Amino acid sequence: MELQPDPYTAACPSxxxxxxxxxxxxxxxxxxxxxxxxxxxxLGRRVEGISQKMLTQTLRGLERDGLVTRTVQATVxxxxxxELTDLGRTLSAPIAALEAWARDHIGDVITARESYDxxxxxx
Amino acid sequence: MELQPDPYTAACPSxxxxxxxxxxxxxxxxxxxxxxxxxxxxLGRRVEGISQKMLTQTLRGLERDGLVTRTVQATVxxxxxxELTDLGRTLSAPIAALEAWARDHIGDVITARESYDxxxxxx
Numbered sequence: 001m002e003l004q005p006d007p008y009t010a011a012c013p014s015x016x017x018x019x020x021x022x023x024x025x026x027x028x029x030x031x032x033x034x035x036x037x038x039x040x041x042x043l044g045r046r047v048e049g050i051s052q053k054m055l056t057q058t059l060r061g062l063e064r065d066g067l068v069t070r071t072v073q074a075t076v077x078x079x080x081x082x083e084l085t086d087l088g089r090t091l092s093a094p095i096a097a098l099e100a101w102a103r104d105h106i107g108d109v110i111t112a113r114e115s116y117d118x119x120x121x122x123x
Numbered sequence: 124m125e126l127q128p129d130p131y132t133a134a135c136p137s138x139x140x141x142x143x144x145x146x147x148x149x150x151x152x153x154x155x156x157x158x159x160x161x162x163x164x165x166l167g168r169r170v171e172g173i174s175q176k177m178l179t180q181t182l183r184g185l186e187r188d189g190l191v192t193r194t195v196q197a198t199v200x201x202x203x204x205x206e207l208t209d210l211g212r213t214l215s216a217p218i219a220a221l222e223a224w225a226r227d228h229i230g231d232v233i234t235a236r237e238s239y240d241x242x243x244x245x246x
Contacts, residue, residue: 005226008151010172015147017225017232022147024138028131049133066235087231094224097217102140103128108210109140112189 020065025050025058027095030084033068034092037083067091143188148173148181150218153207156191157215160206190214 005014020026025047032038032046044055059082062068067088073079084092128137143149148170155161155169167178182205185191190211196202207215 005229007222007225008155008170013233014225014229015172017229018150018222019147020232021221021225022145022150024142024145027141027145032131047131049138064236064239065232066239067232087228087235090228091224094217094220097220098144099130099141101214101217102130102137102144105210105213106128106137106140109143109188109190110136112210113187116187116189 017065020061021091021095023058025054026062027098029055029058029062030067030088030091030095031099033082033084033088034096037081040080040082043082062088140188143184144214144218146181148177149185150221152178152181152185153190153211153214153218154222156205156207156211157219160204163203163205166205185211 006012007014007018009015021030028047028050029043032043038046040055040059043059044050044052047055050058059068059070063070066085069083069085071081071083073081129135130137130141132138144153151170151173152166155166161169163178163182166182167173167175170178173181182191182193186193189208192206192208194204194206196204
């Protein structure tokens with residue numbers, strides 16, 4: 001490829017990649033999977049508030065992007081495990097940094113929001 | 124605060140913070156603003172494909188969260204500048220890491236997608 005990937009250009013595939021990883025469910029699911037392989041039901045339990053549909057959809061996207069593998073074991077009931085691929089593991093550090101930022105700066109953000117809301121005219 | 128912030132819990136404010144920063148427009152806008160203050164129109168030009176409405180809405184959210192300041196200069200026409208706050212600047216490194224990941228691994232992701240799509244039954 002001669003041109004550099006540029007996520008600021010709408011048509012550049014790197015924009016699509018950013019869309020995939022810049023998504024709250026992706027960030028949270030990759031965060032859980034960084035601990036090790038997990039079953040579908042366990043992922044749903046760990047990421048509070050995610051619907052079955054969104055969980056299925058996000059995992060399918062992650063599998064398609066080569067970030068996660070899905071292994072089906074023909075037990076009764078069927079057991080489905082998800083695990084980070086090597087590529088998925090390269091995302092763990094950036095994801096963890098984002099998550100750490102959210103934890104560390106939550107107080108600053110809440111203070112900013114309260115101050116902003118006080119400055120706005122009440123409806 | 125006695126409890127640790129936990130973005131995996133739906134009700135924790137750190138989840139909301141993650142929602143804000145785990146969003147493609149936020150990632151791209153903070154990326155542009157990391158270069159220095161920018162005017163509204165310039166931001167719209169730099170982030171291809173963002174609608175006026177989404178630009179306004181995302182910038183308002185970033186201002187409310189204390190990540191960006193908005194300065195209005197009473198010129199004709201009115202000039203509106205956006206700039207990262209100190210808090211916003213602390214997000215630049217994690218955001219840049221995510222963006223760099225998207226640029227570096229775009230090839231791997233495209234290959235994975237093509238291989239996944241070949242394995243799926245055609246409609």
